[in-house]
Amino acid sequence: MKDGFVKAACASIHVTLGNVKENAKQILSYIDQAHKEDVQVLVFSELSLSGYSIEDLFFAKRVLNECETQVEQIAKATKDHDMLIVLGLPFAYHNDLYNVALVMQRGTILGMVPKINIPNYHEFYEGRHFASGQGMDETVTYAKQTFPFADDLIFQDEAHPWIRIGCEICEDVWVPNTPSISLCEMGATLIVNPSASNHLTSKADYRRALIASTSARLICGYVYCNAGSGESSTDVVFSGHSMIYENGVKLKESDLFDEHLITAILDLSKMESERLEMTTYPNDSYAHYIPFRFDEHNLTLDRYYDPHPFVPSKMADRYARCEEVFSIQTHGLMQRLQAIHAKTVVVGISGGLDSTLALLVCVRAFDALGIDRKNIIAITMPGFGTTTRTKNNADLLMEELHVTRKEVNITEAVRIHFKDIEHDEHVHDVTYENCQARERTQILMDVANQAGGIVIGTGDLSEVALGWSTYNGDHMSMYAVNVSVPKTLVRYLVDYVSSTYDGVLKDTLQDILHTPVSPELLPADDNKITQKTEDIVGPYELHDFFLYHHARFHYEPVKLYRIAKVAYGDEYDDATIKKWLLKFYRRFFTQQFKRSCIPDGPKVGSVALSPRGDLRMPSDANVDLWLEALEK
Structure with a gap:
């Protein structure tokens, strides 16, 4: 945390479709690996606990109940881990099913963020299963814990207030008016995105441009974790294309078609400084701020600093x-x-x-x-x-x-x-x-x-x-x-x-x-x-x-x-x-x-x-x- 730095990671596991226990096992393995590497913010892909491509199995009680059980087990196993963990899973609430990102730290579930934009076109068929979480503002109980379930949660480190983390899920970043816009206007300096974006010719280039421009326009860090080849089923293939950007600059990108843990150190205090100087940057003070506290970390800086910042190296x-x-x-x-x-x-x-x-x-x-x-x-x-x-x-x-x-x-x-x-x-x-x-x-x-x-x-x-x-x-x-x-x-x-x-x-x-x-x-x-x-x-x-x-x-x-x-x-x-x-x-x-x-x-x-x-x-x-x- 010293000097405004945070170490973030994307973990793209080899999902076993419908086998929640096996997915949870892999998730814990990646959590342990990330913990050894001093990762502080760890993001898994969209619906990583159940699998994104399980179609009507989302309605199966066996899947939903096992997700809750495994969340409880993951919470117990990580109670001594300082890192903020972002998991993707299906969540049934009242009469609807939601595609959510669950955020926990030290075994405590801090909150749950629903996906807002539900794609139902071309190869995407999420509208059959999931409701939009637009306007959601509830308190729920899940895995024996009670926490907020809302679309505007910002997780803020009390000891390092420049660490303010917002979440949007996959399609949310592809729409004209992204949730990250309002989240950043409300103060978020880091956006995490659990995603399941399938692979097509040239789509990786577009995805890079999208995440680069979003992070640049919003002056934020952006951690985009994409689903890997385990999600490939029927007519679609997934490549696990994950990226970490900072204000338009790529810090790390995964190889395609490879399960991975990629890490990068982001300078979030720099984002705050940039916004302070930009008088046209909007300020919306309303948000659900969820407090948590990181331990003090003096990270070894493995990020690149150009010794000649005025002169392009190429x-x-x-x-x-x-x-x-x-x-x-x-x-x-x-x-x-x-x-x-x-x-x-x-x-x-x-x-x-x-x-x-x-x-x-x-x-x-x-x-x-x-x-x-x-x-x-x-x-x-x-x-x-x-x-x-x-x-x-x-x-x-x-x-x-x-x-x-x-x-x-x-x-x-x-x-x-x-x-x-x-x-x-x-x-x-x-x-x-x-x-x-x-x-x-x-x-x-x-x-x-x-x-x-x-x-x-x-x-x-x-x-x-x-x-x-x-x-x-x-x-x-x-x-x-x-x-x-x-x-x-x-x-x-x-x-x-x-x-x-x-x-x-x-x-x-x-x-x-x-x-x-x-x-x-x-x-x-x-x-x-x-x-x-x-x-x-x-x-x-x-x-x-x-x-x-x-x-x-x-x-x-x-x-x-x-x-x-x-x-x-x-x-x-x-x-x-x-x-x-x-x-x-x-x-x-x-x-x-x-x-x-x-x-x-x-x-x-x-x-x-x-x-x-x-x-x-x-x-x-x-x-x-x-x-x-x-x-x-």
């Missing part, structure tokens, strides 16, 4: 993402130029990744607008730390892209400024660095005034998050095309665009990709870069990971630290991750004043830091709570 997906992001950047700039009737831009070129990407965006935007590339004024501004490698790459880039190239050496101007403010040139402090950055920005702004154009900002999202810019220096521009692109993605964007070129230009872009990230504000050593950004602020891949989960899901510091250890395995030791996470929090909070006045720029992904749309945080917010939590 090459094809990565190229598609890069093209999409590059197009967003390009069209954002095109719109800005058209809106202000500007046909000239000015961009500073350092020979590094960020300025390269910004220039490539400008080139594509100008080509799309039919404006001569000569109206792109690219300025290289060598200074104390500029190396031959970056200078040559900048020159080659501008030459090969056929833009207007200018060079302004800032060394003497900065020295004059040092003299004006009485700063010792040999003291390589923050003043030494920022004077150079502001001198470069002044040049860009003034040239833009001369040309009647605008300055294009080059700083990326990772730098914005860490405040890694000089206030009113490279921090400022008239339109910042990279402002929502994280550093880890910038590299792949430049690599992607380089694949569309050949010759000298492609070679130059590839060399830029392999140049250490540096602002080059400190003197070079034997013409080699001495100031490497990641030596100072930490690895950008870590900071991008921290940024994604902090800004996107508002994780507690300890949880973020925990999942970072899972994501990076042995690549970074615990002390290193903690060191840079502390650095991330300190810089993220203390540098908000820079973000409060950043220029416009196109939002490209779900994480952005614009003060006008994505992050409204006071510049004086205190970071102590985050640091204290992590230190403890």
Whole structure:
């Protein structure tokens, strides 16, 4: 339960049609297996105790009575088991028969949920046997226990209130207005579905899409347990296709035609966080909340966390993402130029990744607008730390892209400024660095005034998050095309665009990709870069990971630290991750004043830091709570 995690499982047994005792025996076997694996929510398939395909045997007293007897035996056998167990069985009440999911924990039946939508078409003939449980709200006695029997039960863990479990059964998820909609509106964060969906060609694909979209639309976890091949009878075949999804993302899927126990760890507190931020998520406070209490479980996280959440791992997906992001950047700039009737831009070129990407965006935007590339004024501004490698790459880039190239050496101007403010040139402090950055920005702004154009900002999202810019220096521009692109993605964007070129230009872009990230504000050593950004602020891949989960899901510091250890395995030791996470929090909070006045720029992904749309945080917010939590 720690940090909002729950381990859930689907158990698809090999049903013996009509043999309730044998089915109960298998159910107990799977319960024992799940218990050994620290499963907390265990879901069996629809009508798993009796079998789904027994047709008119549902009316047989022998079957109904034995189901009740075996439920009583299962309850006795599991009284020491902490897990929440969801069983499917037929239940006779008053003058009707219902297809139900029975929920128990520690031998106590917490409640029973009826199936609402009863299919009676094509191969389905449930209307002959079962009544709809729509509107059911009763208290019943069964297997010597008394409990609620209703269609709106939500089972809530008193010790971990973000665990709120609702249930719908098979067909209920296939209809336009699913029970899970109202259950989630009433607060359910996890939906379980005991199902018996037969196998047809391509039906598995549709089923995946259905469960994925349902969990995404409702922002919930979804555990779908399907009946296996033991249900295959007469004209239908079942494949046991079970799945566990979390907010549209597949965590686990079973093999077809195989009895199984599949498990996955869901992050239900993340669902709650997502809903809190989504002001359009409906809230219906009415529900039958059934309390229970889980023991505290510190689960071993076996779920996957992408160490590069901004970058798709598959090459094809990565190229598609890069093209999409590059197009967003390009069209954002095109719109800005058209809106202000500007046909000239000015961009500073350092020979590094960020300025390269910004220039490539400008080139594509100008080509799309039919404006001569000569109206792109690219300025290289060598200074104390500029190396031959970056200078040559900048020159080659501008030459090969056929833009207007200018060079302004800032060394003497900065020295004059040092003299004006009485700063010792040999003291390589923050003043030494920022004077150079502001001198470069002044040049860009003034040239833009001369040309009647605008300055294009080059700083990326990772730098914005860490405040890694000089206030009113490279921090400022008239339109910042990279402002929502994280550093880890910038590299792949430049690599992607380089694949569309050949010759000298492609070679130059590839060399830029392999140049250490540096602002080059400190003197070079034997013409080699001495100031490497990641030596100072930490690895950008870590900071991008921290940024994604902090800004996107508002994780507690300890949880973020925990999942970072899972994501990076042995690549970074615990002390290193903690060191840079502390650095991330300190810089993220203390540098908000820079973000409060950043220029416009196109939002490209779900994480952005614009003060006008994505992050409204006071510049004086205190970071102590985050640091204290992590230190403890």
